[in-house]
Amino acid sequence: MSGYRLAVSTIGTDDPRVAQLRRAAHAMGVDASDLTIVDLYHLDGTLDQSEADLLAHKLLIDPVIQTGTWESQDDLHEHLEVGFRPGVADIAAEELLRAAHRLGVASLERCATGHRYLSDSVRGDALERLAQRLLVNEVTQRHTIGPLEPGFVIEHNEAQPTRNVPLEGLDRNELVALSAERGLSLSADEMSAIAEHFAGLGRAPTDAELEMLAQTWSEHCCHKTFAATITHGDESIPGLLNEFLRAPTDKIDAPWV
Numbered sequence: 219m220s221g222y223r224l225a226v227s228t229i230g231t232d233d234p235r236v237a238q239l240r241r242a243a244h245a246m247g248v249d250a251s252d253l254t255i256v257d258l259y260h261l262d263g264t265l266d267q268s269e270a271d272l273l274a275h276k277l278l279i280d281p282v283i284q285t286g287t288w289e290s291q292d293d294l295h296e297h298l299e300v301g302f303r304p305g306v307a308d309i310a311a312e313e314l315l316r317a318a319h320r321l322g323v324a325s326l327e328r329c330a331t332g333h334r335y336l337s338d339s340v341r342g343d344a345l346e347r348l349a350q351r352l353l354v355n356e357v358t359q360r361h362t363i364g365p366l367e368p369g370f371v372i373e374h375n376e377a378q379p380t381r382n383v384p385l386e387g388l389d390r391n392e393l394v395a396l397s398a399e400r401g402l403s404l405s406a407d408e409m410s411a412i413a414e415h416f417a418g419l420g421r422a423p424t425d426a427e428l429e430m431l432a433q434t435w436s437e438h439c440c441h442k443t444f445a446a447t448i449t450h451g452d453e454s455i456p457g458l459l460n461e462f463l464r465a466p467t468d469k470i471d472a473p474w475v
Contacts, residue, residue: 260368263327299366301332330368402432
């Protein structure tokens with residue numbers, strides 16, 4: 219067997235995450251008084267059952283407050299499962315892989331984590347509403363009713379060739395459509411700026427160049443919201459980042475910064 223799925227549950231009702239979620243669900247008008255959380259660990263590689271058991275008891279289960287169960291990949295249920303989207307950093311899985319190798323279990327090749335939310339009273343539309351508003355971050359996570367396939371990162375042993383992405387002749391609407399199709403999250407102005415730049419170079423950008431620009435110009439990297447001009451009544455603030463972070467730092471001019 220190459221794949222293992224471990225379900226780890228808290229003994230009793232002392233999981234602080236559960237109490238917080240129940241209160242939040244109640245505020246939404248949903249009675250989730252029987253809601254519980256199960257932590258899921260997906261292990262993949264050439265490891266055998268004894269190695270999987272070693273990882274479970276050494277790294278994943280606290281015997282004082284938790285219990286763990288190995289599940290079949292064919293186990294069926296109607297509960298909500300949540301996991302990271304492929305490509306999103308799964309820090310717990312990365313640390314599990316590192317710790318497993320330090321324990322000598324090099325046969326663990328990849329792993330992923332997730333959660334299962336159990337509730338007999340919250341089903342159907344109420345469960346989906348709870349998922350969308352409380353339990354799932356759609357930007358980084360995905361969910362399903364029933365077993366969720368782990369979002370392992372697919373590693374390529376060989377470098378993949380880049381491909382040109384023609385932008386010449388595309389109008390603003392077509393550029394925005396291309397951005398959406400490729401998941402770049404770039405605006406019409408940003409796509410137009412890229413098209414103009416590469417037109418000046420006399421060539422089309424590669425897919426790698428487009429991805430690099432999209433990443434660099436993302437909200438996460440360049441803080442477009444914080445850099446934007448904010449208008450509040452008659453007052454105009456030329457960017458929260460510049461006005462309240464960079465400007466005071468420059469003014470203080472501390473020698474240790």
